[in-house]
Amino acid sequence: MSHAGVGHHHPKGIKRWLYTTNHKDIGTMYLVFALIMFFVAGGMSLIFRIELFRPEHVFIQPQFYNEMITMHGIIMIFGVVMPAAAGLANWMIPPMIGAPDMALPRLNNWSFWLLPFAFSIALSTMFMSGPMPDFGWTFYAPLSTTFGPKSTDFFIFTIHMLGLSSILAALNIAVTIINMRAPKMTWMKMPVFVWSWFITALILLAIMPVLAGGVTMMLMDRNFHTAFFEAAGGGDPILFQHIFWFFGHPEVYVLVVPAFGVISEIIPAFSRKKLFGYHMMVYATIIIAFLGFLVWMHHMFTTGAPIESQLFFMYSTMVIAVPTGVKLFNWMATMHKGSLSFETPMLFAIGFLVIFTIGGVTGIMCALVPSDYQYRGSYFVVAHFHYPLLSAVMAIMAAVYFWLPKWCGKMYSEAMGKWHFWLTVISVNVTFFPQHFIGLAGMPRRVPDYPLQFTDLNQVSTIGAIVMGLSQLLFLYNLIRTVKRGKEAPQRPWDGAKGLEWTLPSPMPYHTFEEAPDELHGYED
Amino acid sequence: MLGFASAVCYLRRFSKRLCQLAIFIGALCWQALAQAFSSYWNMPRGVTPVSHGIYHLHMVAFWVGVVISSFIFLWMIWIFVRYRHSKGAIPGNVHEHMGVEIVWTVIPIILLVILAIPATKILIKIHDDEKPAMSVKVTGYQWKWNYEYLDQGIRFFSNLATSQAEINNERPPGPNYLLEVDHPLVLPVGEKIRFLITSNDVIHDWWVPDLGVKQDAIPGYVNETWTKIEKVGTYRGECAELCGTYHGFMPIVVKAVSPAAFKQWVAKQKTVSNGLTPTKPKAPAKPMTESELLTLGKTVYGKNCAVCHQTNGKGLPPTFPGLVASPIATGALEGHINIVLHGKKGTAMQAFSEQLSPSEIAAVITYERQAWGNAELNKKAGHPVLVHAADIVKKEIEESGS
Numbered sequence: 001m002s003h004a005g006v007g008h009h010h011p012k013g014i015k016r017w018l019y020t021t022n023h024k025d026i027g028t029m030y031l032v033f034a035l036i037m038f039f040v041a042g043g044m045s046l047i048f049r050i051e052l053f054r055p056e057h058v059f060i061q062p063q064f065y066n067e068m069i070t071m072h073g074i075i076m077i078f079g080v081v082m083p084a085a086a087g088l089a090n091w092m093i094p095p096m097i098g099a100p101d102m103a104l105p106r107l108n109n110w111s112f113w114l115l116p117f118a119f120s121i122a123l124s125t126m127f128m129s130g131p132m133p134d135f136g137w138t139f140y141a142p143l144s145t146t147f148g149p150k151s152t153d154f155f156i157f158t159i160h161m162l163g164l165s166s167i168l169a170a171l172n173i174a175v176t177i178i179n180m181r182a183p184k185m186t187w188m189k190m191p192v193f194v195w196s197w198f199i200t201a202l203i204l205l206a207i208m209p210v211l212a213g214g215v216t217m218m219l220m221d222r223n224f225h226t227a228f229f230e231a232a233g234g235g236d237p238i239l240f241q242h243i244f245w246f247f248g249h250p251e252v253y254v255l256v257v258p259a260f261g262v263i264s265e266i267i268p269a270f271s272r273k274k275l276f277g278y279h280m281m282v283y284a285t286i287i288i289a290f291l292g293f294l295v296w297m298h299h300m301f302t303t304g305a306p307i308e309s310q311l312f313f314m315y316s317t318m319v320i321a322v323p324t325g326v327k328l329f330n331w332m333a334t335m336h337k338g339s340l341s342f343e344t345p346m347l348f349a350i351g352f353l354v355i356f357t358i359g360g361v362t363g364i365m366c367a368l369v370p371s372d373y374q375y376r377g378s379y380f381v382v383a384h385f386h387y388p389l390l391s392a393v394m395a396i397m398a399a400v401y402f403w404l405p406k407w408c409g410k411m412y413s414e415a416m417g418k419w420h421f422w423l424t425v426i427s428v429n430v431t432f433f434p435q436h437f438i439g440l441a442g443m444p445r446r447v448p449d450y451p452l453q454f455t456d457l458n459q460v461s462t463i464g465a466i467v468m469g470l471s472q473l474l475f476l477y478n479l480i481r482t483v484k485r486g487k488e489a490p491q492r493p494w495d496g497a498k499g500l501e502w503t504l505p506s507p508m509p510y511h512t513f514e515e516a517p518d519e520l521h522g523y524e525d
Numbered sequence: 526m527l528g529f530a531s532a533v534c535y536l537r538r539f540s541k542r543l544c545q546l547a548i549f550i551g552a553l554c555w556q557a558l559a560q561a562f563s564s565y566w567n568m569p570r571g572v573t574p575v576s577h578g579i580y581h582l583h584m585v586a587f588w589v590g591v592v593i594s595s596f597i598f599l600w601m602i603w604i605f606v607r608y609r610h611s612k613g614a615i616p617g618n619v620h621e622h623m624g625v626e627i628v629w630t631v632i633p634i635i636l637l638v639i640l641a642i643p644a645t646k647i648l649i650k651i652h653d654d655e656k657p658a659m660s661v662k663v664t665g666y667q668w669k670w671n672y673e674y675l676d677q678g679i680r681f682f683s684n685l686a687t688s689q690a691e692i693n694n695e696r697p698p699g700p701n702y703l704l705e706v707d708h709p710l711v712l713p714v715g716e717k718i719r720f721l722i723t724s725n726d727v728i729h730d731w732w733v734p735d736l737g738v739k740q741d742a743i744p745g746y747v748n749e750t751w752t753k754i755e756k757v758g759t760y761r762g763e764c765a766e767l768c769g770t771y772h773g774f775m776p777i778v779v780k781a782v783s784p785a786a787f788k789q790w791v792a793k794q795k796t797v798s799n800g801l802t803p804t805k806p807k808a809p810a811k812p813m814t815e816s817e818l819l820t821l822g823k824t825v826y827g828k829n830c831a832v833c834h835q836t837n838g839k840g841l842p843p844t845f846p847g848l849v850a851s852p853i854a855t856g857a858l859e860g861h862i863n864i865v866l867h868g869k870k871g872t873a874m875q876a877f878s879e880q881l882s883p884s885e886i887a888a889v890i891t892y893e894r895q896a897w898g899n900a901e902l903n904k905k906a907g908h909p910v911l912v913h914a915a916d917i918v919k920k921e922i923e924e925s926g927s
């Protein structure tokens with residue numbers, strides 16, 4: 001119906017954002033929301049890292065400590081990495097496949113607007129009498145059911161809303177990719193970022209209902225006298241863990257697969273060379289996503305699982321390393337014999353590779369059941385999973401620097417971007433690398449206080465965390481400065497960048513590809 | 526041609542800062558690695574066959590990881606030096622190569638098999654079901670452990686022995702800060718000991734790194750594991766599953782002694798009445814005086830109740846209610862005895878009938894009814910402020926009593 005933006009009614013002010021169905025507006029809102037929550041959850045981590053600066057009481061009580069680690073985890077996952085990835089999907093998938101918008105624009109509006117309300121509910125527990133949710137982001141029963149504070153019901157409602165938001169967003173993305181591609185864009189010509197999000201959307205559709213079922217059972221146990229997870233009533237606390245990790249493990253891929261997609265766009269652009277092994281990259285991601293559903297019990301090796309299931313889940317977990325290795329080697333091969341330059345997006349992409357490799361290696365260590373007996377529940381695991389998660393964060397930052405010129409038509413400050421990169425990559429390692437050793441030496445995770453022999457490395461880790469936190473302010477400043485008074489960006493700021501989105505002007509007009517493009521302008525031609 | 530020479534040239538020009546950084550990072554890594562190998566920061570080798578097996582597997586996995594990541598990082602550095610746009614590198618045009626894809630699929634598979642074989646072997650050893658010499662039931666409570674020697678009839682609680690003063694910075698911490706308990710788990714060396722692990726409330730996890738034992742304590746489940754300690758010594762660990770507010774304050778101490786010393790220890794528990802062997806409810810021959818009750822009550826309170834209700838009786842509301850002028854501590858005696866004996870389900874307030882002797886329960890209730898100005902309130906309302914062990918025993922017999 002619409003023709004090149006003529007006759008479109010644009011409400012102004014808050015209404016524009018409340019009512020918008022434009023994928024670019026919604027993408028911006030997702031990204032800004034993620035950025036705000038990044039500082040909220042990051043601030044929480046600074047609170048508990050400072051408490052851990054030395055043994056004994058420093059400045060917060062154990063109860064508050066537990067509340068902070070719980071909110072930090074939940075917000076970082078559901079409020080930062082997922083919305084940021086959804087923001088990238090919203091902004092970039094339509095222009096990358098030559099579509100005018102998402103397939104279901106009103107639904108798109110709603111999937112975003114559920115988020116601020118969901119997190120307002122979760123954070124409002126801070127101002128209620130009684131503790132905030134205090135059982136860790138894994139909220140194991142019965143700590144969260146029979147023993148959970150009153151605020152747990154708010155927490156459950158938050159999870160329901162987040163689940164709904166994710167399901168609707170995933171549905172929308174999958175439908176868009178299936179139906180709205182430009183005629184010439186066959187499946188195997190799709191950019192890898194689009195492929196990655198397609199796979200992510202399918203994972204989300206499979207796991208979010210499981211989580212919703214799990215928290216509904218919690219709600220029933222807490223309020224309607226059922227006993228799904230209550231041993232005294234004939235229920236099973238381990239059932240909760242099965243449900244949680246059946247969601248929770250694939251969730252890891254929800255966080256990191258979009259990052260794979262981002263890296264697969266950026267590395268070729270700055271290597272001035274087509275992605276190596278495109279087909280293998282796509283297949284590897286599909287295999288990883290599939291295997292991701294078969295490994296959940298590797299989070300439960302010490303629950304008393306029989307040896308048969310321990311062996312099955314150990315082997316299946318180890319097998320995931322193979323397609324993951326294939327991806328890593330293909331990225332390396334893309335850079336090999338390329339023509340590399342090191343602008344900020346590329347630096348962050350390289351940072352991703354380094355951090356992800358370390359997290360992958362410790363992941364293999366954790367897969368080995370006997371060793372996992374010593375790692376599980378210790379700081380080794382904290383160190384391990386923060387590596388892949390921070391690699392996802394670095395990929396998102398890479399994506400922001402990469403596409404920012406396209407979004408707002410301005411260039412960010414390269415010098416500041418480089419500073420941001422070096423401070424981030426160094427402080428991430430100063431924070432988390434020592435945690436491997438703290439865990440091996442025997443420090444459990446989620447404790448507000450610790451024996452004296454863990455002091456030195458905890459101090460190093462806390463200093464790293466503070467530097468990491470402060471360097472993100474530089475990121476914030478750089479972003480604001482770019483939007484306010486960055487230099488004009490050319491249409492294709494990166495000479496190696498290929499793909500439909502770079503055929504559009506910078507900034508992208510409000511409406512793009514109202515007519516599907518004839519040519520793909522990728523490496524395909 | 527862009528050879529090695531140009532790479533070197535590039536490095537020379539731009540590398541002063543880079544080199545300094547590299548030296549700094551290198552030094553850090555070297556430090557970290559050196560630390561890792563000094564057993565201080567590495568996984569302990571431990572004192573059981575299982576812990577040795579795990580340690581070796583861990584080191585093999587670690588070295589495999591070092592080899593893989595070194596390969597990737599060296600390749601990366603080579604690429605960064607060799608293929609720079611600023612040095613006029615021309616991109617190659619090979620974008621697909623089945624041969625290399627197969628190579629980097631097969632080599633990792635081989636490495637994984639190398640890891641899977643020893644891992645499987647050790648796991649089978651961990652699940653070994655040879656008959657044990659003795660069994661200990663371990664029960665997690667918020668926030669203490671209970672040990673029951675099933676063959677010897679000994680049962681006791683093991684509480685954190687670090688004082689609140691150390692935790693709250695009022696006194697410098699001792700050498701075993703947060704790793705010391707009032708009653709350690711005493712075990713004989715050289716014998717296979719079976720642990721039956723369960724929980725009274727939420728999920729805990731019994732972890733002693735030196736034994737290579739980590740097992741979840743789950744309500745409604747009894748998980749089995751075992752150990753065979755090789756060396757006399759004291760081994761310490763902590764709860765490894767988030768179990769509420771004081772998750773970080775429920776350590777585990779295992780004292781491994783020679784079998785002869787263990788026999789002696791068992792015999793001593795049976796003759797000396799130190800609260801480690803369960804007894805039938807029985808009032809002491811001579812009732813205690815009020816001041817004796819108050820003294821004992823204060824000690825019992827400090828050891829068992831103060832973590833939650835605090836030494837000053839103010840609690841940490843709303844999670845842990847204060848007892849100062851509280852409805853129960855200054856209400857009818859019946860309710861007070863009831864909550865201390867049976868706890869309150871679904872809260873951290875646990876049943877103390879199985880943890881304390883009748884005299885101790887009588888003493889702590891007396892103390893709570895009199896301390897912090899509660900005595901005046903109780904007297905004004907006409908509630909009793911003195912409880913004797915005999916009252917507690919009577920109540921227990923009535924309740925158990927058919």
Ligand SMILES: [Cu+2]
Nearest residue numbers: 729730764768
């Ligand atoms: Cu515990």
